[in-house]
Amino acid sequence: MATIYLIRHGQASFGKDNYDQLSPRGWEQGQVLGRWLAGKVVPNAVFGGNMERHRETIEAITAGYGQALPDMQAVKGLNEFDHMQVVERQRPEWADRQVMARDMAAFPKPARLFQQVFEQAMARWISGNHDGEYTETWEGFKQRVISSLDELVGYADGGDILVSTSGGPIAVIAQHLLELSDEKALAMNNVIANTSVSRILYSGPRRSLSVFNNYSHLEAEDPALVTFR
Structure with a gap:
């Protein structure tokens, strides 16, 4: 089975004129994740929403990874609400x-x-x-995120992929795969850390959530890097 690595973007610039960009800590978080991925994951493709913080997270990951990654392909359906x-x-x-x-x-x-x-x-x-x-209604948001997941699986063609997105889409995908209530999805969204990694195993139509919200790469380097907003 192949793996989809769902990555929540690095810390954005809360309270600034342009929220949709990484803070200095967000850039550092992405680089730490890139170092952690190096030698473990060789993605066939890289996807992300078309928001600035999604693109910058991939740039930070690439800097830490130490070598070129496939160009990020933007999928608008992976944007946050x-x-x-x-x-x-x-x-x-x-x-x-x-x-x-x-x-x-x-x-x-x-x-x-x-x-x-x-x-x-x-x-x-x-x-x-x-x-x-x-x-955008909540139901509309869920539908576009799950449609984008189907799109990713089609593009990936059986290979491992990295996906830079936001907490909302990750929570919705987890909800869908685990058949959880909306209230449970909201609770999951509240605890997703910046640059955390959730893993989906897939083969054809089969999809399973194998890891949710792993941020051990941050804890191992410096617990102060762990942020949720």
């Missing part, structure tokens, strides 16, 4: 980033506040009770 739109439907005032920054700065632990609001916002989105308020 619009997480800020989901949050803003829960907290409309946060459409103004200055208000959001003010509210978070007033909280003793800003990251915890964001996580609390994010979980509430995700529950609202997943419920399906407000679908008309979102550009």
